Amino acid sequence: MKSMWQRVGAMGAVWAASQSALANYAYNLQPPVSEVARDVYHLHNVIMLVCVGIFIVVFGLMFYSLIKHRKSVGHKAAHFHENTTVEIIWTIIPFIILVGMAYPAAKIVIDMKNTSNPDMTVKITGYQWKWGYDYLNEDVQFYSTLATPREQINNTAPKDANYLLEVDEPMVVPVGKRVRVLITGNDVIHSWWVPAFGVKQDAIPGFIRDSWFTADTIGTYRGQCAELCGKDHGFMPIVVKVVSEADYKAWVAQKKGTARAMAADNSKTFDVKELVERGEKVYQANCAACHQANGMGLPGAFPAMNGSKVATGPIADHINIVVHGGRPGTAMTGFADRLSDVEIAAVVTYERNAWDNKMGDAAQPADIAAARGGAAVAAAPAAQ
Amino acid sequence: MSDAAHAHDAHGHHAQPTGIMRWLTTTNHKDIGSLYLWFSFFMLFVAGSMALLIRSELFEPGMQLMRPDFFNELTTMHGLLMIFTVIMPAFTGFANWQVPLMIGAPDMAFPRMNNWSFWLLPVAAIMLLGSFWLPGGAVAGGWTMYPPLFIQGGVSYDLTILSVHIMGLSSIMGSINIITTILNMRAPGLALMKMPMFVWTWLITAYLLIATMPVLAGAVTMLLTDRNFGTHFFNAAGGGDPVMFQHIFWFFGHPEVYILILPAFGIISQIIPTFSRKPLFGYASMVYATASIAILSFTVWAHHMFAVGMPVAAQLFFMFSTMLIAVPTGVKVFNWVATMWKGSMTFETPMLFAIAFVCLFTIGGFSGLVLALAPVDIQLQDTYYVVAHFHYVLVSGALFSIFAGIYYWLPKWTGHMYNEALGKTHFWLSVIGMNTIFFPMHFLGLAGMPRRIPDYALQFTGFNQIATVGAFIFGFSQLLFLVLVLKTIKSGAKATDQVWEGAEGLEWTVPSPAPYHTFETAPVVK
Numbered sequence: 001m002k003s004m005w006q007r008v009g010a011m012g013a014v015w016a017a018s019q020s021a022l023a024n025y026a027y028n029l030q031p032p033v034s035e036v037a038r039d040v041y042h043l044h045n046v047i048m049l050v051c052v053g054i055f056i057v058v059f060g061l062m063f064y065s066l067i068k069h070r071k072s073v074g075h076k077a078a079h080f081h082e083n084t085t086v087e088i089i090w091t092i093i094p095f096i097i098l099v100g101m102a103y104p105a106a107k108i109v110i111d112m113k114n115t116s117n118p119d120m121t122v123k124i125t126g127y128q129w130k131w132g133y134d135y136l137n138e139d140v141q142f143y144s145t146l147a148t149p150r151e152q153i154n155n156t157a158p159k160d161a162n163y164l165l166e167v168d169e170p171m172v173v174p175v176g177k178r179v180r181v182l183i184t185g186n187d188v189i190h191s192w193w194v195p196a197f198g199v200k201q202d203a204i205p206g207f208i209r210d211s212w213f214t215a216d217t218i219g220t221y222r223g224q225c226a227e228l229c230g231k232d233h234g235f236m237p238i239v240v241k242v243v244s245e246a247d248y249k250a251w252v253a254q255k256k257g258t259a260r261a262m263a264a265d266n267s268k269t270f271d272v273k274e275l276v277e278r279g280e281k282v283y284q285a286n287c288a289a290c291h292q293a294n295g296m297g298l299p300g301a302f303p304a305m306n307g308s309k310v311a312t313g314p315i316a317d318h319i320n321i322v323v324h325g326g327r328p329g330t331a332m333t334g335f336a337d338r339l340s341d342v343e344i345a346a347v348v349t350y351e352r353n354a355w356d357n358k359m360g361d362a363a364q365p366a367d368i369a370a371a372r373g374g375a376a377v378a379a380a381p382a383a384q
Numbered sequence: 385m386s387d388a389a390h391a392h393d394a395h396g397h398h399a400q401p402t403g404i405m406r407w408l409t410t411t412n413h414k415d416i417g418s419l420y421l422w423f424s425f426f427m428l429f430v431a432g433s434m435a436l437l438i439r440s441e442l443f444e445p446g447m448q449l450m451r452p453d454f455f456n457e458l459t460t461m462h463g464l465l466m467i468f469t470v471i472m473p474a475f476t477g478f479a480n481w482q483v484p485l486m487i488g489a490p491d492m493a494f495p496r497m498n499n500w501s502f503w504l505l506p507v508a509a510i511m512l513l514g515s516f517w518l519p520g521g522a523v524a525g526g527w528t529m530y531p532p533l534f535i536q537g538g539v540s541y542d543l544t545i546l547s548v549h550i551m552g553l554s555s556i557m558g559s560i561n562i563i564t565t566i567l568n569m570r571a572p573g574l575a576l577m578k579m580p581m582f583v584w585t586w587l588i589t590a591y592l593l594i595a596t597m598p599v600l601a602g603a604v605t606m607l608l609t610d611r612n613f614g615t616h617f618f619n620a621a622g623g624g625d626p627v628m629f630q631h632i633f634w635f636f637g638h639p640e641v642y643i644l645i646l647p648a649f650g651i652i653s654q655i656i657p658t659f660s661r662k663p664l665f666g667y668a669s670m671v672y673a674t675a676s677i678a679i680l681s682f683t684v685w686a687h688h689m690f691a692v693g694m695p696v697a698a699q700l701f702f703m704f705s706t707m708l709i710a711v712p713t714g715v716k717v718f719n720w721v722a723t724m725w726k727g728s729m730t731f732e733t734p735m736l737f738a739i740a741f742v743c744l745f746t747i748g749g750f751s752g753l754v755l756a757l758a759p760v761d762i763q764l765q766d767t768y769y770v771v772a773h774f775h776y777v778l779v780s781g782a783l784f785s786i787f788a789g790i791y792y793w794l795p796k797w798t799g800h801m802y803n804e805a806l807g808k809t810h811f812w813l814s815v816i817g818m819n820t821i822f823f824p825m826h827f828l829g830l831a832g833m834p835r836r837i838p839d840y841a842l843q844f845t846g847f848n849q850i851a852t853v854g855a856f857i858f859g860f861s862q863l864l865f866l867v868l869v870l871k872t873i874k875s876g877a878k879a880t881d882q883v884w885e886g887a888e889g890l891e892w893t894v895p896s897p898a899p900y901h902t903f904e905t906a907p908v909v910k
């Protein structure tokens with residue numbers, strides 16, 4: 001069975017490779033780089049061949065009939081209208097073919113669902129509209145946002161080769177290691193999908209589901225969110241870099257260094273200019289999707305920041321909304337878990353001093369730390 | 385004497401209102417059938433225009449014509465409108481016209497309820513379409529209305545829930561009417577197992593509707609209370625579960641798929657024997673296959689949810705039950721081919737559409753089989769492969785059967801033959817256009833293009849451009865069909881009573897055009 005499978009799979013792969021010369025026109029699943037994805041690739045090739053075979057036989061007969069059994073060539077109609085033997089045969093044969101397909105498919109399902117004995121575990125969270133990665137045993141956390149510039153999307157700049165499939169911070173995993181992914185959503189349902197690994201798992205708020213993959217080739221693999229999650233569903237790609245064990249270790253060390261530097265920043269005090277500069281970057285990555293780069297929002301859907309009561313009102317209320325979220329039921333969720341104290345201080349300060357807002361005041365990391373502690377108690381019943 | 389005759393006259397024939405009031409107050413099954421069909425035809429152009437806007441935006445990478453949220457409004461409304469205001473009303477229109485004519489009944493069982501069933505639909509459609517002008521725009525969470533995304537939206541989301549309720553009410557009343565008519569008003573001698581296949585498929589479809597529409601109503605009511613009254617059915621923070629909505633929705637949604645295709649099977653099973661001049665092969669097995677499909681359709685819903693992460697046992701159960709549906713569906717296709725086999729075929733437009741239906745619907749069936757395999761579905765779920773799959777089933781399946789049925793019965797309804805050359809032109813443009821749009825989408829899905837995205841990576845450009853070209857060919861060729869229908873109503877060669885040489889059944893025994901009242905005395909079927 002297995003060897004027949006692999007032969008068919010190899011035929012499919014050769015055919016797919018011969019087509020790759022036509023770069024823009026791919027006809028089959030992406031080249032698999034994990035065991036599961038390879039099994040799925042072969043299974044798909046087999047079922048396709050079975051379907052094409054049946055199609056040719058059935059419609060070969062039908063077109064023969066269309067040509068021979070027509071009135072214009074003088075064919076006289078026969079009058080039979082049932083035949084129990086034939087009817088039983090064409091009920092049983094498809095059933096047998098289906099059982100033949102169901103068996104290998106069931107084996108793959110069982111393999112896909114077996115997430116035991118991982119070498120490492122990464123928790124992945126879907127947000128509107130970005131992904132968060134949390135390496136559970138390494139203390140490494142970061143967010144991964146679309147890196148394609150707005151100008152390319154708006155057709156004012158030429159598009160890169162990886163248009164819409166580039167992120168600021170890719171997920172990094174070592175080659176050949178069994179990686180278990182725990183997937184959840186923060187706001188609405190998303191779906192984490194990397195075709196080359198054969199993993200697609202919905203990210204469901206309030207629940208954690210798992211999946212696994214072992215990438216067997218070093219390289220960069222790209223996927224996209226696969227569940228409609230609102231306005232920017234098409235703009236939250238997934239990029240996974242598969243690297244050697246040594247490169248992975250180096251990457252983890254570098255990530256930890258950045259985290260230490262960030263933690264040190266949280267105890268400093270900055271002037272307004274420094275915070276506005278830093279806040280603009282945070283705003284573009286986290287806020288601009290809804291409130292827009294020009295601070296004007298989208299009327300009817302997302303409120304404007306420019307001249308808003310929040311951004312020009314008391315700074316404590318402003319900080320509170322950014323840390324703990326807006327009114328329940330709106331898309332504005334709290335950033336307490338997503339941004340550091342200094343990042344929240346920077347973005348609040350930016351919003352109070354950008355566009356036509358000229359408040360001149362600044363939020364300091366210490367204010368944010370205070371807001372986290374203070375209001376967290378009040379907000380706890382609603383949040384959990 | 386003349387006074388008595390006058391009094392009798394006034395009693396026998398109520399004064400007929402004219403103009404708009406005729407159509408608002410009519411209880412005649414033929415009038416109401418025409419209303420359903422015209423409403424559906426109009427909405428086909430409305431929802432089709434949305435598809436053309438979607439395809440225009442997707443002609444090349446980058447955002448050209450619209451903002452992403454408006455794109456989502458278009459895809460959502462295109463889906464809702466095509467299902468609830470195009471395909472379903474069109475089949476109900478056929479049922480209204482044809483069921484009484486085919487079973488020898490004078491009208492539907494509940495004529496006034498029939499009137500109300502129809503007039504609810506334009507109200508629901510206006511509510512849906514009007515929401516484009518509300519703050520926040522129309523509903524944009526996908527026709528599947530998954531929470532929590534659906535909970536986030538503005539007032540138009542509540543309006544959509546109300547509109548779905550109204551359309552469900554209309555469907556349930558229509559179904560009660562159809563079931564009662566078929567079970568109680570058949571001509572003497574017309575046993576159930578002698579009924580035309582179209583009547584059989586609608587009888588089964590009507591039961592599916594009555595079973596599933598209340599489930600949909602329940603699901604959207606829970607959305608409504610989650611949105612407005614502080615319940616947490618679908619909110620994990622309050623002890624609910626967003627995935628529960630998907631289970632309830634697809635318990636409606638999968639039988640709904642068969643609601644959209646069983647009447648199509650019925651129409652095709654009328655047309656192929658007529659133009660093959662040979663009785664339908666395996667009538668009894670066709671009836672049993674239709675019933676099996678309907679029953680199995682209640683056991684497969686979670687194959688729409690393989691990516692939510694169900695336990696192994698659930699994945700396997702839904703994979704096996706889904707694959708099982710291929711057996712009765714296969715029986716139907718084999719029966720149609722066997723009906724053609726050794727017939728004496730001619731290829732008028734209804735037959736052309738019926739043959740295209742059998743071939744292309746089968747392609748949709750095969751891609752359904754591919755998707756039924758859970759591991760393959762994990763790769764293809766929510767990609768353009770799924771878009772290709774359900775459009776093969778709904779465009780070259782449901783919509784083509786509607787075209788076929790219109791060409792087949794239009795001479796009976798209008799008394800005129802349609803223009804065959806124009807009909808064949810419409811056929812070829814539709815077939816070529818349809819395949820140009822949807823065949824490349826299989827490749828897009830395999831290569832990894834997610835559905836419901838307003839912009840895409842560069843490697844998907846080629847096939848998207850082909851699809852957009854096909855969309856404009858298909859869309860504009862439907863204008864030809866409109867012209868053809870209008871011309872046939874106004875003029876055209878006189879149709880005979882039998883219309884088609886091989887046609888058999890009660891509807892072909894009444895004059896063409898069918899008089900306003902038919903079968904006032906029931907015919908006797910031998």
